Amino acid sequence: MLPQVNFLEPYDTSNISEVYRAMNTIVAKPGKVAIIGASGTYGTGILARAEQIGVKVVVITRSPHKFKELKPTTTVVEAQLDEGQKLREAIRGCDGVISALGDDRKKRPKTHYLPHVWNAMKAVGVTKYIGMGSGAMMMPGEKRGSFQLAVQPLLSVLKFVGVDFLEQNEWERDSLIAGKNGADSIRWVLTRPVRPTKTPFVGAYVHKDKRGPMNCSIYDHGDFCLYCVASSEWDGLAPHVSNGPQPKKK
Numbered sequence: 001m002l003p004q005v006n007f008l009e010p011y012d013t014s015n016i017s018e019v020y021r022a023m024n025t026i027v028a029k030p031g032k033v034a035i036i037g038a039s040g041t042y043g044t045g046i047l048a049r050a051e052q053i054g055v056k057v058v059v060i061t062r063s064p065h066k067f068k069e070l071k072p073t074t075t076v077v078e079a080q081l082d083e084g085q086k087l088r089e090a091i092r093g094c095d096g097v098i099s100a101l102g103d104d105r106k107k108r109p110k111t112h113y114l115p116h117v118w119n120a121m122k123a124v125g126v127t128k129y130i131g132m133g134s135g136a137m138m139m140p141g142e143k144r145g146s147f148q149l150a151v152q153p154l155l156s157v158l159k160f161v162g163v164d165f166l167e168q169n170e171w172e173r174d175s176l177i178a179g180k181n182g183a184d185s186i187r188w189v190l191t192r193p194v195r196p197t198k199t200p201f202v203g204a205y206v207h208k209d210k211r212g213p214m215n216c217s218i219y220d221h222g223d224f225c226l227y228c229v230a231s232s233e234w235d236g237l238a239p240h241v242s243n244g245p246q247p248k249k250k
Helices: 041-053 084-091 109-123 146-160 167-178 218-230
Strands: 019-021 032-036 056-061 074-078 096-099 128-132 187-191 195-197 205-207 215-217 240-242
Touching: 032 041, 041 056, 041 074, 041 195, 041 218, 056 084, 074 084, 084 109, 096 109, 096 218, 109 128, 109 167, 128 167, 128 218, 167 187, 187 218, 195 218, 215 218, 215 240, 218 240
Parallel strands: 032 056, 032 096, 056 074, 096 128, 128 187, 195 215
Antiparallel strands: 019 205, 205 240
16 A cells, blocks of 8 residues: 655655556456535546446435436435535445535535545445546656646736636645645545546556656546545555546547
């Protein structure tokens, strides 16, 4: 098991190969997961992949009408993310919680709801959390890759004039690393995809400290999230996730 990242120390990923094909759910697959944000772009991919490989899913949503033609392995629970009792009952018995909550800087969904999610998890003995950040987000002590070098200056200028596109992702990152806002005792992984696509599943490519290909299949990403629930390989890290190589056309 990899050590948790200390908030005051550099982001050390020296014990992971620079680029490699992720161990997928053929190797490690959870039995049951809860998903929040399952109606969004990446959330849709996580749910679809879970149903495809037979993982039991609890979808926690305030809009159950968005979920139709689900497989018998999926249960939809109508709940607001600040309803503690409903959350605890929905999460109970799951191997982990996967969040595909958006990063809306005005509604601030992560700041408002994730503390309730983390506290509900701990209350019922579920401590594995998979969150989702941004490819532009930096980890403490991390060197900027080419993608981050390209976008960080613009983001810094926007932040200077009061438009902070990374605020929600960085709040989630800092809470998990420091174990605050309810994230104490939580074992976590933060994925950093960039441009979602609906290309078929071929297996994710995961990068330790630099941005790989921009495109990320929502199904490859979903499979990697499910793998991380069942495996401790990426605990305490924020990997970049990209498409694997696509099959050649015949």
